[in-house]
Amino acid sequence: MGDVLSGLHASWEFGADSVLIRYERGIRTPRLLHALGERRIPFAALGGVELAEGKRGTVVLRLVPRPGADPLHDVAAGQLREGCDPYRLVLPESRATLAEYYRDELRTALGGDVGDPDGLDDGSPCAPMVAVPPVPLHFKAYDAKASFDGRAVVFRWFWTGASSAKWKAGDQTFPVAALGGVEWRSPEGLSGHLRLVPAGSAPARGPADQDPAAVVFGLGYGSVHESLPFAAAVLAAIRAAGPARLPAPPPARRDPSEVADRIRHLGALHRDGILTDAEFAAKKAELLAEL
Incomplete structure (x- = not known):
């Protein structure tokens, strides 16, 4: 298609086999979309496209990813608020006809029936196709x-927040x-x-x-x-x-001051009877071995 469709907080740039979604960095843009920056969504990762009436005089165009195609979508498991959904594009109601045009064009690009209100998704899982944020x-x-x-x-427990069960288990x-x-x-x-x-x-x-x-x-x-x-x-x-x-990666060497803080906390747990003598000695030796 080669077109760009701009809406609230994002714009969609249509390519031959994918949609490049760029999220605005405005003050009202949700922080998740700020963090994502932009995402390229291959057509093969999509099961359909929806168009629905939005709030306060808007319409919403939404891509429907296939199960397994986007790890971020899968792990969110429907818990995101509508405004944080990276697959939604909100447009003024005055652009509803334009939104219908792009919905139909996308459905055609996906190989589906323009008049099918349920999109194309048959629920079958696929391989991951949408990139996630790079490590570290x-x-x-x-x-x-x-x-x-x-x-x-790696989980490194905080002195003030971790439960005694986690302190007893040690960093993971x-x-x-x-x-x-x-x-x-x-x-x-x-x-x-x-x-x-x-x-x-x-x-x-x-x-x-x-x-x-x-x-x-x-x-x-x-x-x-x-x-x-x-x-x-x-x-x-x-x-x-x-x-x-x-x-598994080799264990990282620990900051001596951090080890000292953790030994002091273990000592407090030992004095309070939460750790036995043997448990305290074993955990202390484990921490000292990491220096």
């Missing part, structure tokens, strides 16, 4: 700093090779978290604040524009690894 990535949750270098996810490193999935719950809810699912296991059902394979976040911590791209990148790496597993 990191964000601060309420109880930890989470980082991902493409090979492993999860090689992509050992993971089977990612569970993300929006921080806009009451109990946002990011939980890593071991390969061959179902997602844990216990509280995320007690699970060493999860970090918790809420208002002011682990916001959508930080935690969702992070979760999407981890999910993409898990899918890309497939049966050929990547080796």
Whole structure:
């Protein structure tokens, strides 16, 4: 098509086999769209296109990604607010006829029937086709700093936020090779978290604040524009690894002052009876070995 369609917070540039979505950097643009910058969506990644009436005199053109095509869409699992949906383009109602034209052109490009209101998606999963933000990535949750270098996810617990169960378990490193999935719950809810699912296991059902394979976040911590791209990148790496597993990275050497703080905290847990003598000695030796 070779055209550009501009709307609220974004513009769509139509190519021969894809749509390039560029998000505006205006003050009213949601921070998730700021963080994404732009995304190229291959037609092969789409199951359809929808046009619906929007709010306050607008119409909304929306692309429908196929399951598996976009890790970010998959891990969000329908939890994003409408304004943060990267597949929506909001236009003034006066441009409804133009929106109908592009909807029909897209449906034709996707190989579907222009008059089909349900689009083309048959629900069948496909291989990932939409790029996720590049690593390294990191964000601060309420109880930890989470980082991902493409090979492993690391959770380093915060003194003020982590539960005693997480302090007792110690900082965690999860090689992509050992993971089977990612569970993300929006921080806009009451109990946002990011939980890593071991390969061959179902997602844990216990509280995320007690699970060493999860970090918790809420208002002011682990916001959508930080935690969702992070979760999407981890999910993409898990899918890309497939049966050929990547080796675990060597453990990083620790800051001595950080180790000293953690030993002091372990000492407090020991004095309070949360850690036994043997557990305290083992955890202290483990931390000292990382220097």
